Amino acid sequence: MQRKRTLAQQDMLVGFALILPSFLIILGISLQPILTTLYLSLFEVPRGINLQNTFIGLGNYISLLSEPIFWSSIGRTFYFTVISVGIELVLGLAIAQLIHAHPPGWQFLRTSLIIPWAVPTIVNGTMWRWIYNADYGALNGLLFQLGLIDKYIPWLTKPDVAMNLVILADIWHSVPFIALILQAALATLPADLEEAAAVDGATYFQYFWFIRLPLLRPAILVALIIRTVEAFRAFDIIYVITNGGPANGTVTISYLTYLEMFTFGHAGRGSALSFLISLVTLTLAFIYIRMLYRPEEKQ
Amino acid sequence: MKSIRSMLFALIAIVLIASIVGCQPKQAAGPATIRVLTMEQAGPTVDEMNAIVAEFNEANPDIKVEIEYVAYDALHDKITTAMASNPPAYDVFLADDIWYAEFAKSGYVLDVTDRISKDTHDKIFAAAWDITTVSGKAYGMPWLLDEMYFFYNEDLLKQAGFDTPPATWEELIAQAKVMKEKGIVEYPMVWSWGQYEAAICDWVVLLYGNGGSLVDDKGAPAFNNETGVKTLNWMVQTIDDGYTNPASVSYVEEDVRNVFSQGKAAFAVNWNYMYDLVNFNTEESQVTGKIKMSLIPAFEGSGVKSASINGSMGFSVAATSANPDAAWKYVEFLTSESIQNKYSAHLLPMWSTSFEGENLTKLQGYTPANAVTVPMFNEQFPFAHVRPKVPYYPEASKSLQLALQEALTKQKTPEQALNDAAAKWVELAK
Numbered sequence A: 001m002q003r004k005r006t007l008a009q010q011d012m013l014v015g016f017a018l019i020l021p022s023f024l025i026i027l028g029i030s031l032q033p034i035l036t037t038l039y040l041s042l043f044e045v046p047r048g049i050n051l052q053n054t055f056i057g058l059g060n061y062i063s064l065l066s067e068p069i070f071w072s073s074i075g076r077t078f079y080f081t082v083i084s085v086g087i088e089l090v091l092g093l094a095i096a097q098l099i100h101a102h103p104p105g106w107q108f109l110r111t112s113l114i115i116p117w118a119v120p121t122i123v124n125g126t127m128w129r130w131i132y133n134a135d136y137g138a139l140n141g142l143l144f145q146l147g148l149i150d151k152y153i154p155w156l157t158k159p160d161v162a163m164n165l166v167i168l169a170d171i172w173h174s175v176p177f178i179a180l181i182l183q184a185a186l187a188t189l190p191a192d193l194e195e196a197a198a199v200d201g202a203t204y205f206q207y208f209w210f211i212r213l214p215l216l217r218p219a220i221l222v223a224l225i226i227r228t229v230e231a232f233r234a235f236d237i238i239y240v241i242t243n244g245g246p247a248n249g250t251v252t253i254s255y256l257t258y259l260e261m262f263t264f265g266h267a268g269r270g271s272a273l274s275f276l277i278s279l280v281t282l283t284l285a286f287i288y289i290r291m292l293y294r295p296e297e298k299q
Numbered sequence B: 001m002k003s004i005r006s007m008l009f010a011l012i013a014i015v016l017i018a019s020i021v022g023c024q025p026k027q028a029a030g031p032a033t034i035r036v037l038t039m040e041q042a043g044p045t046v047d048e049m050n051a052i053v054a055e056f057n058e059a060n061p062d063i064k065v066e067i068e069y070v071a072y073d074a075l076h077d078k079i080t081t082a083m084a085s086n087p088p089a090y091d092v093f094l095a096d097d098i099w100y101a102e103f104a105k106s107g108y109v110l111d112v113t114d115r116i117s118k119d120t121h122d123k124i125f126a127a128a129w130d131i132t133t134v135s136g137k138a139y140g141m142p143w144l145l146d147e148m149y150f151f152y153n154e155d156l157l158k159q160a161g162f163d164t165p166p167a168t169w170e171e172l173i174a175q176a177k178v179m180k181e182k183g184i185v186e187y188p189m190v191w192s193w194g195q196y197e198a199a200i201c202d203w204v205v206l207l208y209g210n211g212g213s214l215v216d217d218k219g220a221p222a223f224n225n226e227t228g229v230k231t232l233n234w235m236v237q238t239i240d241d242g243y244t245n246p247a248s249v250s251y252v253e254e255d256v257r258n259v260f261s262q263g264k265a266a267f268a269v270n271w272n273y274m275y276d277l278v279n280f281n282t283e284e285s286q287v288t289g290k291i292k293m294s295l296i297p298a299f300e301g302s303g304v305k306s307a308s309i310n311g312s313m314g315f316s317v318a319a320t321s322a323n324p325d326a327a328w329k330y331v332e333f334l335t336s337e338s339i340q341n342k343y344s345a346h347l348l349p350m351w352s353t354s355f356e357g358e359n360l361t362k363l364q365g366y367t368p369a370n371a372v373t374v375p376m377f378n379e380q381f382p383f384a385h386v387r388p389k390v391p392y393y394p395e396a397s398k399s400l401q402l403a404l405q406e407a408l409t410k411q412k413t414p415e416q417a418l419n420d421a422a423a424k425w426v427e428l429a430k
Helices: A007-040 A059-065 A068-100 A106-118 A121-132 A138-145 A159-188 A191-199 A204-232 A236-241 A253-263 A267-298 B002-021 B046-059 B072-082 B097-106 B118-123 B126-132 B154-159 B169-181 B197-208 B226-240 B246-250 B253-261 B273-280 B324-334 B337-342 B357-365 B370-383 B393-408 B414-429
Strands: B032-039 B063-070 B092-096 B141-143 B148-153 B267-271 B291-294 B313-317
Touching (some): A007 A267, A068 A159, A068 A204, A121 A236, A191 A204, A204 A267, A253 B393, B032 B072, B092 B324, B097 B393, B148 B370, B154 B169, B253 B273, B273 B370
Parallel strands (some): B032 B063
C-alpha cells in the first residue's frame, strides 16, 4: 500500500540526507572509538600479539575506584581545571576589554595575542620546561637580574609548586583563546546601549556588571565549555614539563590513563579511565549547554 | 519514526564494517621501506645515526631506511603503541635491556637466534648478548654497550687543593665541603633524580656501591633494607647540606650534562657520551679539556670498590614486520664491527674483538675521546650491575621512581617510601 508523504515528512527526509555525511563521520571518528573503549574497559587486556582478552565485567572500574592514586589524580585534575580556567577567564576578559577600548597599538596587541595560542602545546611545554630550569632557565635569570631572588630556585622540585607552574604555562597558552572569543563578542555589542547607560548616569562598573557582562554570557559559556573540557584532559603539557613528577605531584587523570594504557600496558584499565574521563567531560558539556541555551528559550 | 531508527542501526553497521575493512594491511611496492625508531639521548648523535643510514641506503638500493628519533623516555611507549597495528609502524627499533622480557613475552620482537652466525656470536661480549637474550633465545643485536661513569672537573678540584678524585662517597663529601667553603662551586654534585628511569640508574649506582641490591637471589625486592634506607638517606642529606644541586630532583641526564658543561658542578655520574661532549665540544661546553673520568666511588665500609649500572640496549626487528629480512640486514649493518668502530665517539663497540691486540690500539685512536673512554670502560665494566629482567619492569620502575621522589621531596621517610615500593614489586610479581 502506497502512502503519500506529507510535506513535513519530505522535509525531514531531505534534512536527514543532508546531515548524513557529517553524521557518518561523527559516528566513525567519535562514537565508534567511545564504544570500543567502553567495550575494552570490561576486559582484562594483556599486551601482545594474538592474545585473548578476559571478560571481567566492572572489575577494572572497581579496582581503579579503590586505589588512592585514582582519587588523588582526580583531585589534582579538578585543581588544575578550576585554577587554570578561572584565571584564564578573568585575564581573558580583561585583555578583551583592553583591546575593545582601542588603545594605541591595539591591532598589534590583538595579532601578537595569537602567537601563544598558535604554538603547539608540546612546543609550549618544552619552552616552559626550559624557562623553569633551575640552572639555566629564563625565569631564574629574570628574577635574579631584577634582584628579586639572591640565589636560583629549583622550581620543579616541589609537588605543589610544580603543579602551579604547569598551570601558569597552560594559562599563558590559553588566555589568548578566551580573550579573542570575548573580544569578538564585545565588538558585536550595540554601541547605543553604552550611550544610553551614559545618559542615564551609570558608572562604568554598573555598565560593565549589569549590561556588558550579561550580554557576553553566551560567548563566555562557549569559551568555558571548550577550555574546561580541554583542561580536564590536560596531558601533553604535563608530560613535557614534569613527566608527572615530582613525587606524582602533577599526575592528573589523563596522565594516569597514559601510564596505565601505554607504559604499563593495561589496555582494559586504561580504557576504563578513558571512559570515565569521557563521562565527566560529557557531563560538563551537558551542564554548560543547558546553561547556554536557557536565555534564548526565555526570549 | 520506526524507519529512522532502523536506518540508524543500518548506519552504525555500515560504519563498523567500513572501519574493519579500512584496517586491512596494504603491501607497499617498489624498494622495501624499513622504518627505524631510535632515540636521541645519551648515545650517538643524530648526525652520526643519519650518516649510518645514508651509508646503508647507498650500499643497498633495494632497501630504503627511514629513521625517526624520540627521547628515551618516550621510546618504550612509542614501540608498544606502534606494535598495536599490523603491519607495525616501525620495522626496527631500539629497545632497552629492561624491556626485552616484556617484549619477548608480548611477541613484539623477532626471534633471531638462527640468523646469528657462530662467528658473530663468539666475537661479541657475553654480557652484551645477555641484553637481547630471553630464555635462551636472541631477540636482537646488542648495541650501545654502555654503563654509567664518574666524571669530575679537575680544574675545580685543583682550586680546592685536591690532586686526586675521591675513591669513596665519604671522601667526595669531604672534598665538596672544602669547595663550598671556598666558594668554588655552590653545588658540587648534580644528579639525574627526576621522576624518570634515570633516577633508577643513579640509585643502582649508589645502592650497589653501598653493598645493597635491587632484588635478592629469588627475584624478591631487597632494596628496602637497612642499606637501602641508609643510601636513600644519604641522597636526601646531600640535598639538605647543599652538596647536591637541589634541582637534581627534576633532572635527567641531559640536564646533568648541561649543568656540568657550564662548570656549575664538580662531580657527576653519567653515560659514556658525556665525556666527548663536555671535553671536546666547544659549542656546548665551557669546560672543555678540564674533565676527567675515574672509577665510580663506593661507600666506606661497604666492602665494595665501585658500582655502576649496565645501561646497554639492543636493536630488534618487529616480529610482525612486512620485511623482516631487509630489516635484519639493516640491524646487522648498524651493529657490524666496522660501523661500530667508525662511530665509537659516543658509544663503544660490543665486539670483544675490538678490544683485543692491535684492534684496541686502533679503537683508542678512532676519536679523541676513545683514548680515555676505552680504557675506562675496561676498568669500570666489571662493576656494572643489571636491573631485573621482568615483564612488568616499567610498572615496577615507576613505583620505585615514585618512592625515591617521595623521599627526596620529603613526602615520606625513606624507609616508608621504599617499603611501599617493595610491596608494589611483590604484588606485581604475583
